[in-house]
Amino acid sequence: MFNKLSFKIGLLFFVFILIIETFLFFILYANLANNRIEEVMNSLLARGNTHRDVLEDHFDQPTLEHVGIMESASEFIVIITDEYGDIIISSDPVEEDMMDVVNHINNDEIPTEGKIVDDQWNEGKYIATDSPITINGEHKGHVFMFAKTSYVIRAVDQLSNQFLIASLVTVVLTIVTIFILSRFIAHPLIKMKEATEQLSKGNHNVELHTERKDELGELANSITKLSQDLKRLKTARNEFLASVSHELRTPLTYIKGYADIINRPDTSEEEVKEYVDIIREETEQLTVLIKNLFQLAKIDQNNFLIKRERVELCEFLQNIIERIRPVLAEKKILLHVDCPNELIVFIDPERFQQVLVNILDNAKKHSDGGSKISIEVKQTNQHITITTIDEGEGIHEQDLPYIFDRLYRVEKSRSRQSGGAGLGLSITKEIIESHDGSIEVQSEPGKGTSVIIKLVRGDLNE
Ligand SMILES: Nc1ncnc2c1ncn2[C@@H]1O[C@H](COP(=O)(O)OP(=O)(O)OP(=O)(O)O)[C@@H](O)[C@H]1O
Ligand SMILES: [Mg+2]
Known part of the structure; x- marks a missing residue:
C-alpha cells in the first residue's frame, strides 16, 4: 500500500x-x-x-x-x-x-x-x-x-473556532480531491502494469482500450502495439523454425536413403557411383543452406559488416559475367550487358557479387535454353539502376509479395534441378538495403522477370 x-x-x-x-x-x-x-x-x-x-x-x-x-x-x-x-x-x-x-x-x-x-x-x-x-x-x-x-x-476565540472548522473542512476536501486525482492517474498505470505482466508471461493478446489523448493514452497504445509486434514475431519465428527444420530434414532423408541403398550387397558399382554423386550434391546444397542461414543470422544481429569501396561498375559487372557465362552457356542462355562506361559506385564488391550471382542464378534456373538475359545499367541525377531482365517462366502475381521472404519458394516441391532453399532473394534484399538501396521485382508469367536494383548516387560517389 x-x-x-x-x-x-x-x-x-x-x-x-x-x-x-x-x-x-x-x-x-x-x-x-x-x-x-x-x-x-x-x-x-x-x-x-x-x-x-x-x-x-x-x-x-x-x-x-x-x-x-x-x-x-x-x-x-x-x-x-x-x-x-x-x-x-x-x-x-x-x-x-x-x-x-x-x-x-x-x-x-x-x-x-x-x-x-x-x-x-x-x-x-x-x-x-x-x-x-x-x-x-x-x-x-x-x-x-x-x-x-x-x-x-x-x-478572537470565535474567529479561531471558525477557522478551525474551515481548516478541517478544507483538509477533508483536499484529501478527497487528491484521492480521486491520484486514482485517475494511477488507475491506467496499474492496468498497464498488469498488461505488461501478461506480456512477460507469454500472453500476447493484450488490449488496452483507452480514449485518452495524453501521455498515458500514448503509452497504452504503445503497449498494445508492442504486444501485437511480439505476437507477430513469435509466429514468424515458429514458422521460420518449422521451415528450417523441414529444409534440413529433406536432404538428410535423401542422404540416408541413398547411403542405405549403397550398403545393400546387390548394388552395382555403377549405382554406387551415381548415389555417391547424389549424396555429394545434397551435402553441397546443405552446406550452402547452412552458410546462407548463418549469414542471415549475422544480418539480424547487426553483425553484418559492409566494407564499401570505390568500384568501376561496368568493369565489375563484366568480371562477374565472364565467370558466370560458362554456366549459362551450358543451358545455351545468352547474356547481354548494357552499361555506360566510367560509372563509379561506392559498394562492397564481395557482397554485391553475391547479389548478382543470386539474381543471375534465379534467372538461369527459371529460363529455358536458348533464351536471353540482359543487364541494363542506367543513371539519373539521383539514382543508378541495375536491371536484370530474363525471358523465363515469370512469377504469378499472388507469389510476388512473398518472394523476398525467408525460405519462400514458388515451386514448393524441392526438385533437385530448380530446388534452392528460398534464401537467395532475402539475403539479396538485406545486402541492397544495407547499401541504402532498394530492390523490386516485376514479372509476367510466361514472359519473364525483371529485377530492378536502385542505388542512391549521392551515397555512391562519396
Ligand atoms: N527470375 C525468376 N524467374 C522466376 N521465378 C523466380 C525468379 N527469381 C526468383 N523466382 C522465384 O522466387 C523464389 C524465391 O527466390 P530465392 O532466390 O529467394 O530462392 P531460391 O532461388 O528458390 O533458393 P536459393 O536462392 O536460396 O537457392 C524462387 O523460388 C522462385 O520461384
Ligand atoms: Mg535464388
Missing part, C-alpha cells in the same frame, strides 16, 4: 497543498484577528467620544450621572475625571488596574479626538481609551472607557 504510486502521488500532493494552505490560512487569520481587535478598540473609543461630545455640550452633574448609569448596564466601564485627574464619576467600582491608567495619563499626549491608551489585550485585565473633554478651548477632564480583555479574547 505504501509503495503504491497512487499513495505516493497523493501524499506528495497532500504535503504540498497542506503547506500552502497552512501558510495562506495563517496570513488570513492574522489579518482578520487584527481587524477584529482594532474594531473592538475603535468602537470603545467611539463610545467614549460620544460620551465626551454629550458632556462638552452639558457638563453638569445630571448628565455625568446619566452617562455613569448608562454604562453601568453595559459590559463596558466608564470613568470620568476632572482636569486634575480626580474621578468625578464611574459606572462600576474602580479597580487598581484602572487607577494605573487614569493616574499615568499625560494630558499633552492625548489628542482631542481621543486615543487608545491601553491595547495590551492579551496581557492586562482591561483595554482602555481616553477622550479628553475640552470646553471653549479649556481642558475640563477625561472620559476613560474600559473593556475587559476577555471581551476581545472572546471575539
Whole structure:
C-alpha cells in the first residue's frame, strides 16, 4: 500500500497543498484577528467620544450621572475625571488596574479626538481609551472607557473556532480531491502494469482500450502495439523454425536413403557411383543452406559488416559475367550487358557479387535454353539502376509479395534441378538495403522477370 504510486502521488500532493494552505490560512487569520481587535478598540473609543461630545455640550452633574448609569448596564466601564485627574464619576467600582491608567495619563499626549491608551489585550485585565473633554478651548477632564480583555479574547476565540472548522473542512476536501486525482492517474498505470505482466508471461493478446489523448493514452497504445509486434514475431519465428527444420530434414532423408541403398550387397558399382554423386550434391546444397542461414543470422544481429569501396561498375559487372557465362552457356542462355562506361559506385564488391550471382542464378534456373538475359545499367541525377531482365517462366502475381521472404519458394516441391532453399532473394534484399538501396521485382508469367536494383548516387560517389 505504501509503495503504491497512487499513495505516493497523493501524499506528495497532500504535503504540498497542506503547506500552502497552512501558510495562506495563517496570513488570513492574522489579518482578520487584527481587524477584529482594532474594531473592538475603535468602537470603545467611539463610545467614549460620544460620551465626551454629550458632556462638552452639558457638563453638569445630571448628565455625568446619566452617562455613569448608562454604562453601568453595559459590559463596558466608564470613568470620568476632572482636569486634575480626580474621578468625578464611574459606572462600576474602580479597580487598581484602572487607577494605573487614569493616574499615568499625560494630558499633552492625548489628542482631542481621543486615543487608545491601553491595547495590551492579551496581557492586562482591561483595554482602555481616553477622550479628553475640552470646553471653549479649556481642558475640563477625561472620559476613560474600559473593556475587559476577555471581551476581545472572546471575539478572537470565535474567529479561531471558525477557522478551525474551515481548516478541517478544507483538509477533508483536499484529501478527497487528491484521492480521486491520484486514482485517475494511477488507475491506467496499474492496468498497464498488469498488461505488461501478461506480456512477460507469454500472453500476447493484450488490449488496452483507452480514449485518452495524453501521455498515458500514448503509452497504452504503445503497449498494445508492442504486444501485437511480439505476437507477430513469435509466429514468424515458429514458422521460420518449422521451415528450417523441414529444409534440413529433406536432404538428410535423401542422404540416408541413398547411403542405405549403397550398403545393400546387390548394388552395382555403377549405382554406387551415381548415389555417391547424389549424396555429394545434397551435402553441397546443405552446406550452402547452412552458410546462407548463418549469414542471415549475422544480418539480424547487426553483425553484418559492409566494407564499401570505390568500384568501376561496368568493369565489375563484366568480371562477374565472364565467370558466370560458362554456366549459362551450358543451358545455351545468352547474356547481354548494357552499361555506360566510367560509372563509379561506392559498394562492397564481395557482397554485391553475391547479389548478382543470386539474381543471375534465379534467372538461369527459371529460363529455358536458348533464351536471353540482359543487364541494363542506367543513371539519373539521383539514382543508378541495375536491371536484370530474363525471358523465363515469370512469377504469378499472388507469389510476388512473398518472394523476398525467408525460405519462400514458388515451386514448393524441392526438385533437385530448380530446388534452392528460398534464401537467395532475402539475403539479396538485406545486402541492397544495407547499401541504402532498394530492390523490386516485376514479372509476367510466361514472359519473364525483371529485377530492378536502385542505388542512391549521392551515397555512391562519396
Ligand atoms: N527470375 C525468376 N524467374 C522466376 N521465378 C523466380 C525468379 N527469381 C526468383 N523466382 C522465384 O522466387 C523464389 C524465391 O527466390 P530465392 O532466390 O529467394 O530462392 P531460391 O532461388 O528458390 O533458393 P536459393 O536462392 O536460396 O537457392 C524462387 O523460388 C522462385 O520461384
Ligand atoms: Mg535464388
